[in-house]
Amino acid sequence: MGGMETNISRRNLIKGGAAFAAAATLLGASACSPRKDAENAPAAKSDLPADLRASDFKYSVVETDPITSFASEETYDIVVVGAGCAGVPAVLTAVEEGATVACLQKEATVAANGNGCSFVVKEASNLSGIARWRSDWAKLSDWRINPALFQYYVDYAEEAVPWVISRGIEEGITPIEFLTDSSIRYDDGSLVAVCDATQESNQSLMVALANRAEQNGAKFYYETPCVQLVQSEDGTVTGAIGKTKDGKYIKLNASKAVILAAGDYMNNDSMVDRNLHDSFMYPRVLENHTGDGHILGILAGGRIAPLGHARQIHSNYIGPFMFFPFLALSLEGKRFCNETVGMSSLNIPMSYTTKPEDAGRHFRLFDSKTEGFYPSSLGIPPVALVGEGSAWMDPEIVVSGNTLEELCENAGIPVDEGVASIKRYNEMCAQGRDDDFGVPGSHLVAMDTPPYYCIKGDVGMSAINAGVMVDDRYRVIDEDSNPIPGLYAAGVDAGNPCGGINWSMPGGFSNSHIFTAGRYTVIHALTGDMKPKNPSGFDDLKEYFAGEDGSYMWESPDCATAISVW
Ligand SMILES: Cc1cc2nc3c(=O)[nH]c(=O)nc-3n(C[C@H](O)[C@H](O)[C@H](O)COP(=O)(O)OP(=O)(O)OC[C@H]3O[C@@H](n4cnc5c(N)ncnc54)[C@H](O)[C@@H]3O)c2cc1C
CATH class of the missing domain: 3.90.700.10 (Succinate dehydrogenase/fumarate reductase flavoprotein, catalytic domain)
Structure with missing residues (x-):
């Protein structure tokens, strides 16, 4: 994992402002006059699911009283909630796949964090190497890591992370460091080949990718948090409702899926008090991360990940x-x-x-x-x-x-x-x-x-990596572990990949499973499959990752023989 980035620097605010001002083309968006919608009927507050408390709503923007009157209504294939490290790749993927897409974003600009990411090069690894490596990390969290979500990272970050990096390079943002040092050759010949890349800042990378998506037809609604999901009587999630700065509601119908990508809940004291009781000991690095995605998912029939909710700790x-x-x-x-x-x-x-x-x-x-x-x-x-x-x-x-x-x-x-x-x-x-x-x-x-x-x-909590429960395609699942039709989650509000008290996972895993789920939830929602139209991969970046002699650490006699815990 890389180092600290402040959430919204002044420079990035300016860039974000420019993004907001950029002309957006609406592909297939249909504006309608206000109307009432009988299908939108969330649970009343007195009737909250077991995973929620009335006090959670003190900190969150999510509303439970049915919203039935809208200033506008539009229809897209995909609606994304949150423009961060998961949401922006989701939006750009939808554009590249030829779908219509809109994103509700709480802040006035894209807001993302971190700078490290990683992926496994499967072709250069062997199966026992990947399995032994996964076990090494699992041991650190008392074997609580979720093998299916770890495997999702192994299988799809290999495409999604190079895709994010390559699109960034095309937009003039090149990582400041490319390494293969986290690769491991074990004593029994097991081998895992790992690539790590460090961006100067994910914030500027995500702003650039959002600009690219916007120029190609995506619609971003800034300062318009999602306050409620729209669900049909059979439980299918069919859209999301945003609330504008002046208090008006806009309804975005999603013909294929809504992707929850609203980040963590570290600023929702009620949820923190319930799930991370000791966190009063150290500061929370972010602001305004109030678990809205978790709450929306639970109100739609999902459930929160069982404890522990792994906290990510960063020092300065x-x-x-x-x-x-x-x-x-x-x-x-x-x-x-x-x-x-x-x-x-x-x-x-x-x-x-x-x-x-x-x-x-x-x-x-x-x-x-x-x-x-x-x-x-x-x-x-x-x-x-x-x-x-x-x-x-x-x-x-x-x-x-x-x-x-x-x-x-x-x-x-x-x-x-x-x-x-x-x-x-x-x-x-x-x-x-x-x-x-x-x-x-x-x-x-x-x-x-x-x-x-x-x-x-200084040491602080930079993320809580646990969200609503998802299946092995990041579909939000209900009490019976069945996917809720039309609803996916990506990013730190999805699943519980680590499960430990603290986040002890491979470097860059967090951002990488976040980018990957952002991209592949959209591909899965659109195609029912996991095959992108314009795939990327290690080959696109191999020159960047090669050492001075043109080789990679997994080929070297100096390759590490055990994981390094940071
Ligand atoms: C300082 C710092 C450094 C980190 N460094 C690393 C690192 O190097 N490597 C790593 O792997 N991980 C790192 N992380 C952890 C994690 O990967 C990042 O926090 C990452 O940005 C999380 O991505 P996300 O998309 O899940 O959430 P976010 O990036 O937080 O995005 C969520 C977005 O949703 C928006 N939102 C919230 N509520 C709503 C709503 N109701 N409606 C609409 N939008 C909403 C938010 O404004 C935000 O933009 C770091 C975290 C921090 C804070």
Whole structure:
């Protein structure tokens, strides 16, 4: 997984504004005068499904009172709810497949996050390699990962992710990094070939793809959240209702399917309190992610994924820094964890020892050693990765000092407590064993070479990766596990691929299953099959992924032999 991107930067807001202003052509959209619709009859609030509470609606825009009067009505093949990492690929796919499509979007522009994505090259892998790799990840979540959704990623991300990347390149957005280092050759000859790509920002990528879709006939309704689905008496979902800024309702009929792609529910305190009771410990990275897609899906007869709802944890230090086990101190200047814990689980030890009001803040320390350091994934010491121009570290969050006292002073660590903790840590390094937290001697690196550095660390919840239950085609399923006709979900509001407490999945899996489900729900809804009209694949990008010598890591004797947990 890659690093942090803010949700809607000013630059992206401007781009999004331009997208909104761009002329859109309506393909086959039929505008109608207001009318009443007897088929739209959602459950009354007193009659809520077991997976919902009345308090959920305090935070969500979804409405339960039947909406029967519309300012306009239009008909499309596909209606997408949400213009993020799943919704935008869904819209662009519909356009490429020759379908008519409209998207209801809550915000004034596209709003997407993240930057990493990945896929397996099946032809270069063997079956046992893929199976062993899946098992390695499954073990980390107590075997709770959903094998069908993992297989969906293996089978279709191989086409969908290169398709997203290629369309981005055609729009002038090329990933900043292409790697094959996550490939693994196991001791028994099992092999999995994995490609990772990192975008500068998914936000700008999705804005570009949305512009492309709009120029080719897709219709985006910004600042028009979906507040209700339309369902016929037999349960088929036949459309979605958006609410405009001035409070008018527009009805979008979907002749093939509605795709829910409305993101997670981290800002719906009622849902969070029910499903992630410990999340008060660390900040939520996003705003306005209120579980609308979950609620719409449940009201249509779906059910929420059983616990656990895996939370994705990001720190503000990324890339190789995620793998350094450097000294960690709390705001009080005390050591609080075994520093080999990965970024994705740092919230757990923090929840035992730090205070809720610390809100994920902590310190990570290292010195200026250039030898004898714990090697980074790039094979260079941390000191070489800080400073102006570093791709991995925002200079504003790093401070330095020529003495331990000066470092603590500059970083805002209580000096007496901080210096005592560092000295105690150095004693553990000197004896080559850690009496306090059990860090292996090989991973202990003393703070003894000035100048010393401190990262003012932050850790927060960037996504809750669990949504409404779906089948192996991402159709929303009901209590009896039957698909609800006309309704798919894609993105973090779909299914429960991980099932663990924290998200421990292959790097980029989240964005990739999101892109993939966005694209393939539409293909499945339109064709009943999983074959895109204009397929892409690894071959389109193989030059980008090749190393300097033209080869890939899965061919190299240096290929990794085990997964790296970050
Ligand atoms: C800072 C950060 C970094 C991340 N980095 C990575 C990474 O590197 N790799 C990775 O794999 N994953 C990463 N993730 C996790 C995840 O992949 C992203 O959050 C991703 O954007 C989720 O995609 P999505 O389409 O499911 O939801 P979103 O991208 O959040 O899109 C949902 C959209 O629906 C809209 N919406 C919500 N409600 C409604 C409604 N009622 N009607 C209409 N529209 C609505 C929202 O405005 C939003 O635009 C990161 C997450 C964050 C926050």
